[in-house]
Amino acid sequence: MRVIARSFLAFLRAAIGVMVQYRGEIFLWAVWGLINPTVLYLMWSAAAESNVDQTLAGFDRGQFAAYYLCIMIIGHFTTAWDAYELGYFIRSGALSPKLLRPILPIWDSLAQNLAYKIVTLAFVAPAWAVFFFFVRPAFEAVPWQVLLGIVAVMMAGALNYLLGYVVALVAFWSPKLDAVGETYFGIAMIFGGRFAPLATMPPILYDIAWVLPFRWMFAFPAELLMGRIASLEAALSGIGIQFAWLAAAIILFRIGWSAAVKRYTAVSG
Amino acid sequence: MTQIQVDNLCKTFRVPEREGGFRASVRSIFRRRYRQVHAVDHVTFSVERGEIVGFLGPNGAGKTTTLKMLSGLLHPTEGACTVMGHVPWRREPAYLRRISMLMGQRSQLAWDLPALDSFLVHAAVYDLPKRQYQETVEELIDLLDIRDVLKKQVRTLSLGERMKCEICVSLLHRPEVLFLDEPTIGVDITMQARIRAFVADYNKRYGATIILTSHYMADVTALCKRIIVIDHGKILFDGRLDELSARLAPFKVIKIDLDREIDGYDFSSLGDVLLREARKVLLQVPKRATPTITDRLLRELPVLDLTIEDPPIEDVIARAFGQRRSSDENPGGEATAASGKAGKEFP
Amino acid sequence: MSLRPLKLIWLYFKVNIQNLAAYRFDMYMRIVVSIMHLISELMVVWIIFTGTQNVRGWQWQHMLVLVGVYRMVAGGIRIAIVPNMRKLLEDIREGSLDFALMRPVNTQFLISIREIVVYRVVDMILGLCVAAFGCYKLTGQLPLDEAILFAVLLAAGFVIVYGVWLILGTLCFWFIRVQNIEMVFWNVFEAGRFPIVIYPPGVRWTLTYLIPLAFITTVPAAALIGQESMLTPNAPIWAILMAVAMFIVSNRFWRFGLRHYSGASA
Numbered sequence: 001m002r003v004i005a006r007s008f009l010a011f012l013r014a015a016i017g018v019m020v021q022y023r024g025e026i027f028l029w030a031v032w033g034l035i036n037p038t039v040l041y042l043m044w045s046a047a048a049e050s051n052v053d054q055t056l057a058g059f060d061r062g063q064f065a066a067y068y069l070c071i072m073i074i075g076h077f078t079t080a081w082d083a084y085e086l087g088y089f090i091r092s093g094a095l096s097p098k099l100l101r102p103i104l105p106i107w108d109s110l111a112q113n114l115a116y117k118i119v120t121l122a123f124v125a126p127a128w129a130v131f132f133f134f135v136r137p138a139f140e141a142v143p144w145q146v147l148l149g150i151v152a153v154m155m156a157g158a159l160n161y162l163l164g165y166v167v168a169l170v171a172f173w174s175p176k177l178d179a180v181g182e183t184y185f186g187i188a189m190i191f192g193g194r195f196a197p198l199a200t201m202p203p204i205l206y207d208i209a210w211v212l213p214f215r216w217m218f219a220f221p222a223e224l225l226m227g228r229i230a231s232l233e234a235a236l237s238g239i240g241i242q243f244a245w246l247a248a249a250i251i252l253f254r255i256g257w258s259a260a261v262k263r264y265t266a267v268s269g
Numbered sequence: 270m271t272q273i274q275v276d277n278l279c280k281t282f283r284v285p286e287r288e289g290g291f292r293a294s295v296r297s298i299f300r301r302r303y304r305q306v307h308a309v310d311h312v313t314f315s316v317e318r319g320e321i322v323g324f325l326g327p328n329g330a331g332k333t334t335t336l337k338m339l340s341g342l343l344h345p346t347e348g349a350c351t352v353m354g355h356v357p358w359r360r361e362p363a364y365l366r367r368i369s370m371l372m373g374q375r376s377q378l379a380w381d382l383p384a385l386d387s388f389l390v391h392a393a394v395y396d397l398p399k400r401q402y403q404e405t406v407e408e409l410i411d412l413l414d415i416r417d418v419l420k421k422q423v424r425t426l427s428l429g430e431r432m433k434c435e436i437c438v439s440l441l442h443r444p445e446v447l448f449l450d451e452p453t454i455g456v457d458i459t460m461q462a463r464i465r466a467f468v469a470d471y472n473k474r475y476g477a478t479i480i481l482t483s484h485y486m487a488d489v490t491a492l493c494k495r496i497i498v499i500d501h502g503k504i505l506f507d508g509r510l511d512e513l514s515a516r517l518a519p520f521k522v523i524k525i526d527l528d529r530e531i532d533g534y535d536f537s538s539l540g541d542v543l544l545r546e547a548r549k550v551l552l553q554v555p556k557r558a559t560p561t562i563t564d565r566l567l568r569e570l571p572v573l574d575l576t577i578e579d580p581p582i583e584d585v586i587a588r589a590f591g592q593r594r595s596s597d598e599n600p601g602g603e604a605t606a607a608s609g610k611a612g613k614e615f616p
Numbered sequence: 617m618s619l620r621p622l623k624l625i626w627l628y629f630k631v632n633i634q635n636l637a638a639y640r641f642d643m644y645m646r647i648v649v650s651i652m653h654l655i656s657e658l659m660v661v662w663i664i665f666t667g668t669q670n671v672r673g674w675q676w677q678h679m680l681v682l683v684g685v686y687r688m689v690a691g692g693i694r695i696a697i698v699p700n701m702r703k704l705l706e707d708i709r710e711g712s713l714d715f716a717l718m719r720p721v722n723t724q725f726l727i728s729i730r731e732i733v734v735y736r737v738v739d740m741i742l743g744l745c746v747a748a749f750g751c752y753k754l755t756g757q758l759p760l761d762e763a764i765l766f767a768v769l770l771a772a773g774f775v776i777v778y779g780v781w782l783i784l785g786t787l788c789f790w791f792i793r794v795q796n797i798e799m800v801f802w803n804v805f806e807a808g809r810f811p812i813v814i815y816p817p818g819v820r821w822t823l824t825y826l827i828p829l830a831f832i833t834t835v836p837a838a839a840l841i842g843q844e845s846m847l848t849p850n851a852p853i854w855a856i857l858m859a860v861a862m863f864i865v866s867n868r869f870w871r872f873g874l875r876h877y878s879g880a881s882a
Contacts, residue, residue, distance in 0.1 A: 003396045010393035018381045028799040035803050039810065046814040047664055047671045056667040096342055097377040100370055102362035103394050179645030186649075186656045195656070196663040205663065265344040265358055267282065291630060301640075 007103050011111030019112075019119040030120040033075045034127050040195065041068035041135070057200040062138030063226070067197055069128065069137050070222035075194065076124050077117060077157045078217055080164040082109055083181025087171035090264070099264070104257070106165060113161060141227030148235045149225035155242040156217040160188075162249040163213060172260040187212075193219030213245045272446065272478050273316040273339065278348035280309040280334050280502075308334040310502035311348070316480065321472055323493030323510075324482040325586060331502040332482040336448045339480070340370040352446055366395055369444035373451035376431070377438055378423045384434040385419045388441060395442040402441065409437045412467055429460035436464065440471065447471075449481040453488055465491050486582060498586070514579035518588065521559045522578045523552045528571035539565070548573075553580065624721065625729050632732045643735050650691070650739050654746065657683045657809070672813045677754040678841055679811075684747025685837040686809050688770070691739020693777055693805075698798065699731035701781045705797070708788045713877070724870055728778075747840055754841065762842040769839050769852060772859035773832040779862030786866075786873035808833040824848070828862075831855040 019026060044064045048056040059067065086109075089095040098105040131137075141149065167184045189195050191205070192214035198206055209215045220238045223229050229238070286302040309331040316322055324332040337343040338350065341357035341364065350357060355364035378387040392402045410416050413433045418426055423434065436452065449468070453461040469492055472479055483489055489496060489510075496513055498506040506517055523540075527548040536542050539562050540554035554562050559577060566572060579585075636643055661683055665676040674682075704727050707713040716726050751759040759766070784797050804827060812820055812834040824830040830848070835855055838847040848854075 003394075006396065007390075007393045010390040014379055014382055014386050014390050017386060018379060021381050028803070031803050032799065032806070035806055039807050042814050042816070042819075043664070043671070043810045047668045050671050051668050093375055096337075096372065097375055099342060099360075100340060100365060100368075100377075101394050102365035174641055179642070179649045182649050183652050186652050190656050190659055195660050200667050201663050202666045205659065261360070262344070265342060265360075291634060295633060 004103065004107060008107050008111055011108050012115055015112045015115035016119060019115045023119060023122075026116060026120055027123050030076070030124050033079065034072060034124060034131075037068040037072040037075065037194075038131070040071075041065055044068075044196070044200075057197065059197060059199065060138070062136060063228075064197075065131075065135045065137035066139050066226040067222055069131055069135070070225045071194055071218060072124075072131065073128060073225075074153055074156060074218055074221050076120070077153050078160040079117065080113060080161045082113075082161075082165045082168040083171075083184060084168075085109075086165075086168040090171055095264070099261070106253075106257075109165070110161065117157075137226075139226055141225060144232065145224055145227050145229065145235065148239065149221055152221035152224050152235075152239055152242065155239060155246065156221050159213065159242060159246050159249060160217045162246065162253055166249060166252045166256050169256045169260045172263045188214045188217070191215065192217055193222070197223075213249075216242045216245055270318045271315050272318045272320075273352050273480075274350065275312060275314050275335075275339070276349045278309055278312045278335065278338060278350055279307070279346045280331075280338060280343060281346045282306045282308055307502050309338070309345070312499070312502070312504055314497060314504065314507055316478055318478055319472065319476045320495060321469075321479045321481065321493045323489035323496045324480065324499060325486075325489060325496055326482075326499040330499045332499055333450055334502075335499070336370065336450050336480065336482065340368060340448050341365070342370075366442060367444060368446045368448070369439040369442070370448040371435060371439045371450065371452055373432070373454040376423070376435065378431070378434055380424045381422060383420045384415075384423055384426075384438070387423070387434075388419075388438055391438050391441050397442060405441055405443060406437075409440060412470065413437055414463075429456045432456055432460070432464065436467065443475060443477075445475075445477055447477050447479045449479060449483075451483060452481065453483060453485055461485065461488065462491075468492060486586065490582060510582070514582055514585045518580050518585040519556050520553050520580055521556050522580050523554060523559070523563065523566070524574075524576045524578060525550045525552065525566060525570070525572055526574040528573045531570065534570065620721075621725060624726075628729050629732050629734070633734060636734065647735060647738050650687075650736075650742065654683075654687055654742050657687065658746070672811070674811050674813070675754075677750045678837075680750030680753070681747045681841050682811060682833065682837040683809075684743045684745070684750060685770070685840065686833050687743030687746065688740045689743075689773060689777070689808075689833055689836075690805070691736045691743060692770075692774055694733060694739065695736040696729070696732050697774070697778055697781050699733050700728050701785045702798070703727070703731050704785045705788050708785075708877075717874075723874065724782075724867065728782075747837070751840060751842075759840055759842055762840050765852060766836055766840040769831070769836040769855050772855045773836055775859040776828050776831055776855075776862045779859075779866035782866040782870055786870050789873040789877045804829060805832075811837075828858050831858055 041064055044056065044059070045061040048054060048059060048061055048064060054060055056064075086095075089098070095105070098108065164181075164184070167180060170180045191209045191212045193209070198209055198215060198219045201209065209219075216238065220229075220242070224235055224238070229235050282305070283303045284306055286304055308329075312331070312335060324335070326332050334343065338345050339352060339357055341360045344358045352364070353367060355361060355367075357364065377391075378384055379390070388406060392406075397405075410419065413436065415430065415433050415437060418430045418434065423431060426434065432452065440447070452468070453464050456464065465488060468479065468481070471477060479492075481488065481492060494509060496506065496508065496510050497504055498513070498517070506513055508516070522543065527550070530547050536545065536550060536552055540552050540558075542550065543553055544551035552562075563575065563577065567575065580588075658680075661676060661679045664671065664679070669675065671679070704713070707716065707727075713727075716730075717723055719726055748758055751762075781801070784801065788797070807815075807823060808829045812823055812830040815823060820830075831851070831854070835847065835851045839852065
């Protein structure tokens with residue numbers, strides 16, 4: 001454990017060094033995380049204003065603004081790209097040196113991920129502020145909701161990272177498989193509530209969203225942060241469910257990783 | 270003390286069959302055929318502690334595949350192997366901490382950072398105590414003469430400088446067993462010599478066991494007393510360097526100095542004439558015929574001096590491999606060669 | 617005019633088909649992903665119109681047409697424009713553009729046809745089906761009368777995108793490190809998945825005349841729907857003018873960049 005902590009800090013420091021050098025380029029990646037929620041916010045507020053009572057599924061313009069600002073922030077803290085990158089590492093042979101180290105490669109990747117989030121915060125946080133002042137979102141959150149919301153966002157980040165990595169493991173069986181990552185990402189966009197708040201969904205989709213982990217990564221922390229989850233009980237049980245999913249993800253990762261390494265050492269090296 | 274024990278190690282790959290032509294490739298969009306390639310085929314050997322062993326063989330012979338199995342990157346199809354009592358492909362951290370593998374074509378250094386930063390990461394991953402790290406790194410920096418390049422971004426370094434940094438990082442945890450896969454590839458001749466000297470020095474200093482593969486004969490002749498020649502996944506020769514030519518080359522080279530010039534003597538009926546000067550002849554003859562031919566030459570010519578030598582080791586190796594494959598050049602490089610082309614020209 | 621350009625295109629087309637074989641599984645998966653993308657876009661429409669009847673005058677049938685057109689354009693861009701520009705950027709970065717420059721063919725033509733990702737046609741077909749279905753639901757018949765105008769506007773849209781890409785690619789002669797330039801494009805293109813009318817007036821004007829995104833998705837979709845009110849006044853004329861202008865400007869800029877490039881590397 002101590003070795004992992006020490007290694008992780010070293011990875012993180014090195015990764016921040018690299019990210020700072022490439023700040024211009026990673027900034028362009030971060031921009032998508034700003035544009036997409038903004039476009040969707042404009043879309044939904046236009047839709048709400050087309051209705052007679054100016055609301056849609058209980059959201060008015062200001063609430064859509066609050067929701068999408070939260071989604072924007074959560075989207076930043078849950079970004080993960082291993083599903084795209086791992087296949088490249090396998091194809092190019094860059095994975096081999098990583099496997100020769102006496103530590104799981106996921107720690108290195110996680111450090112890279114965290115470094116990206118820390119460095120790009122310098123660009124995206126001002127953009128959030130601009131959104132906040134110009135679009136005037138209607139936040140109704142009280143302090144405990146915000147506090148638990150922050151916990152929920154961190155849990156969401158961990159959960160999305162780990163599940164994304166599990167999906168990325170498919171690359172060990174077919175390294176050209178960026179497609180699986182994209183499919184996963186698309187499903188998470190819809191059923192996580194990033195395209196549309198869950199409340200606006202037709203009943204079938206809403207029910208499907210309940211049994212998938214994605215709503216706990218996006219919609220739940222967003223609703224908590226904007227103050228839509230009124231009861232403490234609902235908030236705490238939501239975080240409990242996040243924990244349960246995280247535990248499941250850890251188990252999946254352990255099984256998946258050992259199978260993946262077995263596969264790698266059988267065919268590619 | 271035996272440190273590496275390899276018994277009947279085999280590795281078989283299944284690779285897609287590639288056919289040329291428009292029609293064939295359209296067909297293979299829908300259906301693909303595979304064939305088995307025996308990259309490593311029942312290989313057995315053992316290595317003592319402190320030995321330096323050279324692996325020789327053409328591209329795709331199975332050298333890298335063998336090293337990958339020894340370092341735990343590949344699981345064998347068949348056979349057994351222990352290194353310092355560990356089974357490599359179990360990949361226990363305790364084992365990984367005791368070995369190192371340097372791949373000339375893969376980098377362990379972060380491309381965009383100074384090498385020193387990668388060293389620090391390495392120290393953390395291998396949990397080196399601060400004192401020990403400082404000591405080792407200082408020593409290696411001096412030995413490799415890389416103090417000036419440590420603070421430059423790795424991507425700005427020359428190939429030779431980068432390779433020295435790669436060597437440095439892979440030795441930071443003082444591995445007891447070191448696998449060097451093409452450590453001098455693409456590096457200029459003076460740098461090759463320095464890397465060689467360094468490897469020999471490391472071996473002496475720490476008594477480390479080293480297995481080395483290289484395209485450059487000089488690497489092997491300078492460093493390794495013992496050589497294992499692999500081709501088509503099989504061991505052709507395992508023994509001392511000086512025995513190699515005796516065993517593999519069915520030829521001897523007879524060097525003759527003549528007392529006076531002679532005309533019209535038909536040397537070419539006796540063997541290949543390598544050199545023909547006024548009073549000097551180099552003649553390559555089949556090994557078994559050497560005594561008779563020597564006898565004849567001494568009887569028929571005014572010989573001043575006659576010596577019998579083994580042919581140069583490069584020629585021996587080239588000949589040994591050349592007999593079965595005329596063109597073994599593989600544009601895909603070693604890694605794909607190991608999995609892809611190994612069996613293609615197999616008779 | 618000889619047939620040589622066509623022959624060249626056919627040749628590159630054949631080479632690209634052969635490449636498919638090497639990555640066939642990847643191809644299958646990408647087709648699956650295309651379908652997934654389409655499904656998710658349809659779901660978004662479904663979700664939006666669960667809660668409302670129309671968005672600034674756009675009903676669900678209209679939106680279906682737009683989804684189809686968006687997918688057609690996104691697919692079309694990926695057939696030839698994006699792959700060729702990727703290759704161009706790679707060539708500039710690695711200095712291998714010289715090979716293309718030495719060929720006895722118009723360089724701009726050559727760098728625009730080298731890579732053709734054939735299976736992306738699936739996107740265009742799927743998109744067309746969805747768009748046609750949307751029109752059918754609206755009027756009870758297929759929009760055959762509008763088809764010609766639609767095709768012209770779609771082609772104009774592609775020319776505009778091509779011009780934008782050529783300009784972005786040419787920029788790399790000066791700024792070699794702009795590797796993520798593709799992200800810039802897709803980031804802006806993202807805004808085209810919804811009708812231009814949802815945006816506030818300032819953004820709408822920018823996306824129409826400054827960054828002509830409106831002419832790439834909304835305008836062709838509106839033409840296919842065929843209702844006068846949907847189409848911005850004079851939009852077809854503007855679209856064609858814009859396409860011609862983009863083509864000329866990008867070509868000039870490309871030639872300017874090329875002169876700079878050969879001047880610098882000589």
